[in-house]
Amino acid sequence: MSSENPNLRKYDDILEEDNHLPNWWLAILFGTIVFGFGYWIAYHTTDTFKSPPEEYQADVEALKKARAAANPTSEDALVALAANTESVTEGQKVYATTCASCHGPNGEGLVGPNLTDKFWIHGNTGTDILKAVNEGFPDKGMPAWGAVIGDTKARNVTAYVLSIRGKNLPGKEPQGNPVE
Ligand code: HEC
Structure with a gap:
């Protein structure tokens, strides 16, 4: 066989x-x-190809950018603006001329509340701050600035306030509720 x-x-x-x-x-x-x-x-x-998690992350970033571009007053857009040095520098100039007289030269508070501590009366998100800038609190002593300074400056000054948020500068006593 x-x-x-x-x-x-x-x-x-x-x-x-x-x-x-x-x-x-x-x-x-x-x-x-x-x-x-x-x-x-x-x-x-090598860096030639992205791994699936990296691709996903890149897609998420691109989507955030697209959303921010489509709606410049969204939270994402304002947070992105606060990471942009140019906008924050522009915002700081607006702050110095428009806000410092009431909120102190560095946001530590004077007539208006300390913007760097963790106590907030009206919330501390980008959209809260932009709303405060645009509409003010006329009955509490803060004028509405939107019509005076215009959209771009209002967004830039919001970016600046976001950038000093949480710095905890010694200044005016806490007002409002703690926000983490
Ligand atoms: C004439 C004084 C004055 C000026 C100028 C002023 N503010 Fe205010 N601001 C106040 C007062 C007073 C309050 C507190 C309102 C309240 O008690 O509800 C306040 C509140 C705020 C709040 C909310 C704080 C919180 O604890 O929730 C933000 C944010 C703010 N101001 C940002 C700004 C910015 C940015 C500018 C400049 C564009 C500005 N303010 C200009 C007086 C002022």
């Missing part, structure tokens, strides 16, 4: 076929090894 089939071998008295692995099978085996190695090099040792 073994003379008929050269691939028949006898191991422990058991006749077994010892066929070569088919080439298509070997091609898949080595193909995946080569592919896996290439994939590892491309995705994990």
Whole structure:
């Protein structure tokens, strides 16, 4: 029988076929090894391709930017503006001429509340602050600035206030409720 089939071998008295692995099978085996190695090099040792989490992060950032561009007064847009040095510097100039007389030169408070402590009467999000700037609190002694300084300056000064938020400068006593 073994003379008929050269691939028949006898191991422990058991006749077994010892066929070569088919080439298509070997091609898949080595193909995946080569592919896996290439994939590892491309995705994990170089910056050529982004990994799925990185791609996702990039998509999220792009979406945030697109939303911010579509709606410059949204929270995302204001927070992004507060990270933009140019806007914050412009906002600081507006602050110095328009707000410092009541909120102190550095936001530590004077007639108006301390804008750097964690106590807030009207909330401390970007949209809260923009609303405070635009509409003021006329019955409490803060004029509405929106119509006076215009949209761009109102957003920039909001970015500046966001940038000093949480600095905790010693100044006016706490007013309002603590906001983390
Ligand atoms: C004439 C004085 C005056 C000026 C000028 C002024 N504010 Fe105020 N501001 C106040 C007073 C007073 C309050 C407190 C209102 C209240 O008690 O409800 C206040 C409140 C605020 C609040 C809310 C604080 C909180 O605790 O919730 C923000 C934010 C704010 N001002 C930002 C600004 C900015 C930015 C400017 C400049 C564009 C500005 N203010 C100009 C007097 C002023």
